[in-house]
Amino acid sequence: MSELTEQESYRTEISKLGEFGLIDHLTKNIELQNSSSRTGVGDDAAVIDHEGYQTLVSVDLMVEGVHFDLTYTPLKHLGYKAIAVNLSDIAAMNGEPQQVVVGIALSSRFPVEAIEEIYEGMLMACKRYKIDLVGGDTTSSTSGLFISVTVIGRAKAEDICYRKGSAAGDLLCVSGDLGAAYMGLLLLEREKAAFKANPNVQPDLEGFDYVLERQLKPEPRTDIVVLLKEAGVKPTSMIDISDGLASEIMHLCKASGVGCRIYEDKIPFDPVTLNTADSFRMVPAVVALNGGEDYELLFTVKQSDFEKVRQIKGISIIGHMTENKGHADMVTSDSQVIGLTAQGWDALKNKADY
Amino acid sequence: MSELTEQESYRTEISKLGEFGLIDHLTKNIELQNSSSRTGVGDDAAVIDHEGYQTLVSVDLMVEGVHFDLTYTPLKHLGYKAIAVNLSDIAAMNGEPQQVVVGIALSSRFPVEAIEEIYEGMLMACKRYKIDLVGGDTTSSTSGLFISVTVIGRAKAEDICYRKGSAAGDLLCVSGDLGAAYMGLLLLEREKAAFKANPNVQPDLEGFDYVLERQLKPEPRTDIVVLLKEAGVKPTSMIDISDGLASEIMHLCKASGVGCRIYEDKIPFDPVTLNTADSFRMVPAVVALNGGEDYELLFTVKQSDFEKVRQIKGISIIGHMTENKGHADMVTSDSQVIGLTAQGWDALKNKADY
Numbered sequence: 136m137s138e139l140t141e142q143e144s145y146r147t148e149i150s151k152l153g154e155f156g157l158i159d160h161l162t163k164n165i166e167l168q169n170s171s172s173r174t175g176v177g178d179d180a181a182v183i184d185h186e187g188y189q190t191l192v193s194v195d196l197m198v199e200g201v202h203f204d205l206t207y208t209p210l211k212h213l214g215y216k217a218i219a220v221n222l223s224d225i226a227a228m229n230g231e232p233q234q235v236v237v238g239i240a241l242s243s244r245f246p247v248e249a250i251e252e253i254y255e256g257m258l259m260a261c262k263r264y265k266i267d268l269v270g271g272d273t274t275s276s277t278s279g280l281f282i283s284v285t286v287i288g289r290a291k292a293e294d295i296c297y298r299k300g301s302a303a304g305d306l307l308c309v310s311g312d313l314g315a316a317y318m319g320l321l322l323l324e325r326e327k328a329a330f331k332a333n334p335n336v337q338p339d340l341e342g343f344d345y346v347l348e349r350q351l352k353p354e355p356r357t358d359i360v361v362l363l364k365e366a367g368v369k370p371t372s373m374i375d376i377s378d379g380l381a382s383e384i385m386h387l388c389k390a391s392g393v394g395c396r397i398y399e400d401k402i403p404f405d406p407v408t409l410n411t412a413d414s415f416r417m418v419p420a421v422v423a424l425n426g427g428e429d430y431e432l433l434f435t436v437k438q439s440d441f442e443k444v445r446q447i448k449g450i451s452i453i454g455h456m457t458e459n460k461g462h463a464d465m466v467t468s469d470s471q472v473i474g475l476t477a478q479g480w481d482a483l484k485n486k487a488d489y
Numbered sequence: 490m491s492e493l494t495e496q497e498s499y500r501t502e503i504s505k506l507g508e509f510g511l512i513d514h515l516t517k518n519i520e521l522q523n524s525s526s527r528t529g530v531g532d533d534a535a536v537i538d539h540e541g542y543q544t545l546v547s548v549d550l551m552v553e554g555v556h557f558d559l560t561y562t563p564l565k566h567l568g569y570k571a572i573a574v575n576l577s578d579i580a581a582m583n584g585e586p587q588q589v590v591v592g593i594a595l596s597s598r599f600p601v602e603a604i605e606e607i608y609e610g611m612l613m614a615c616k617r618y619k620i621d622l623v624g625g626d627t628t629s630s631t632s633g634l635f636i637s638v639t640v641i642g643r644a645k646a647e648d649i650c651y652r653k654g655s656a657a658g659d660l661l662c663v664s665g666d667l668g669a670a671y672m673g674l675l676l677l678e679r680e681k682a683a684f685k686a687n688p689n690v691q692p693d694l695e696g697f698d699y700v701l702e703r704q705l706k707p708e709p710r711t712d713i714v715v716l717l718k719e720a721g722v723k724p725t726s727m728i729d730i731s732d733g734l735a736s737e738i739m740h741l742c743k744a745s746g747v748g749c750r751i752y753e754d755k756i757p758f759d760p761v762t763l764n765t766a767d768s769f770r771m772v773p774a775v776v777a778l779n780g781g782e783d784y785e786l787l788f789t790v791k792q793s794d795f796e797k798v799r800q801i802k803g804i805s806i807i808g809h810m811t812e813n814k815g816h817a818d819m820v821t822s823d824s825q826v827i828g829l830t831a832q833g834w835d836a837l838k839n840k841a842d843y
Contacts, residue, residue, distance in 0.1 A: 192641060200631035228533050278632055
């Protein structure tokens with residue numbers, strides 16, 4: 136038996152199972168975890184009961200060659216990330232994600248084992264965040280891998296936080312630390328380029344676990360939603376950081392009709408992010424402002440909530456909203472004031488990146 | 490000015506607008522029509538209130554080269570169809586579709602005008618069926634066009650019809666007529682092949698409007714849901730016909746744990762479908778059983794509802810459920826009994842079709 140044939144014996148062609156066979160195969164072990172999920176996979180539509188709550192819905196696409204590069208993205212991580220980034224959208228509304236429906240289109244270069252890995256990652260994220268996968272569509276593509284995730288969440292009407300709602304004087308807060316995911320991406324791209332130039336080179340990624348994990352396996356901050364509720368704080372506006380801090384700040388300013396001033400030395404960084412930025416000769420604040428994919432929450436609170444917010448671990452106050460409508464600036468570490476422009480990652484403008 | 494430059498002056502590169510610009514541009518005229526749509530496009534998630542109702546969710550992908558061929562599919566029709574086929578899934582649960590969220594990934598070969606046309610078709614379907622487009626994601630792809638539509642609907646818990654629920658003796662009913670969409674597809678493929686062989690040949694599609702429209706611009710049968718309700722009939726099981734009558738009958742049998750017998754001469758056809766089938770030397774029943782994309786509703790009712798159902802225009806009773814679990818057969822026009830097998834269109838198995 137030739138090596139090729141041996142390899143192929145581990146490969147199950149998707150066409151062997153067909154659409155219904157594949158769906159049955161992938162979803163047979165799903166057990167619904169939320170009482171709001173009345174019916175999951177297997178009918179024309181899922182049935183959900185958010186009695187007494189409002190329903191939140193958001194969709195995100197992930198496209199091979201645009202949002203991910205399979206050279207260095209394990210499929211399991213990809214599945215995990217596809218779910219995680221969607222949950223983040225519900226957290227950004229101050230809601231609880233509850234269900235997902237998933238669409239996957241992939242070319243015949245992928246065997247069943249590949250889609251199993253994607254699903255495994257998806258279900259891992261679902262398990263961790265107590266989400267029910269209640270529906271999906273799986274189909275072929277002529278080339279490439281496309282993932283569409285729609286997340287459904289719930290919130291009491293009075294708890295929902297929009298992008299609009301902040302007022303001059305409100306404090307601008309961010310969860311966790313910023314810039315790590317972008318540093319992880321640059322590292323992976325650097326190693327890919329090095330490998331292309333010389334396939335015998337071993338990847339040099341030791342000590343960078345934190346930024347790599349932030350890029351490959353981001354976590355939605357549903358925990359912050361819970362902590363804020365426990366502290367009795369309702370943000371006046373909120374958004375998640377997917378496209379870079381500057382871009383998200385501009386969204387809040389635009390929606391709320393206010394301005395914003397942030398302070399460079401208040402932006403939270405992990406030491407590994409600082410080291411990595413240093414090795415790339417980049418200014419950490421620029422990485423945070425323009426990098427993206429942090430999936431941290433950016434939100435504003437009333438000044439009267441200052442003490443409550445200060446006591447929540449993992450939240451940094453990085454500035455405040457101003458009356459200077461639509462204008463955001465940053466006070467740098469050496470006390471200069473510079474205007475912010477939204478230069479965040481934009482899948483339509485930057486698609487030539489990969 | 491050269492001809493090329495002149496042409497290009499009508500082409501707006503998507504990268505010029507960027508993701509946010511494009512979304513603003515496409516969604517600026519959307520007015521929410523349903524009181525259940527509390528917040529639409531423009532935040533991290535849409536907000537929906539289905540107070541007193543259960544929420545139905547379904548997703549469908551449409552992939553260029555697999556589900557559609559842009560050689561003969563106008564983009565506006567494509568947008569319309571993408572919405573229509575999703576609404577059909579909610580109708581199949583005996584629910585009312587209310588909202589959609591839309592994901593579009595497209596390569597740079599498409600200008601802004603192309604995505605505008607897709608959106609125009611989508612919004613046309615939304616207007617016709619009183620649906621709110623409440624969210625979306627638009628991104629680039631390295632090649633091809635991908636559309637993901639998630640539809641959200643509602644129904645009173647007691648009104649929802651599942652695939653399971655039919656019992657032996659129940660009558661099997663179908664709305665409208667079958668096989669037309671598949672005949673339309675075969676015609677379009679035939680003309681495409683003729684054009685390839687000789688680009689001077691004019692397409693010969695006169696008199697075939699009905700089957701072409703059924704293929705290019707299907708309509709979901711939300712009206713049947715209303716008519717059944719008005720007649721006081723709740724189907725015992727229901728599904729929409731996307732993959733061919735045989736495949737859908739098998740789904741109902743499997744989910745309900747029953748068998749089925751249908752009668753060839755009860756299957757409803759439009760005269761144009763019969764003519765087209767004749768010109769392709771195909772048996773109409775085979776077209777209905779295996780063709781797909783009819784988006785009619787297939788459902789079972791109790792025998793006691795026979796009189797009520799008979800009085801609803803546009804519903805045909807084509808057979809009945811039996812105790813012969815998992816086994817479906819058809820009595821042909823010449824009184825033979827043949828077993829049905831689900832050979833419907835399967836995007837994973839038949840992707841080489843195009």
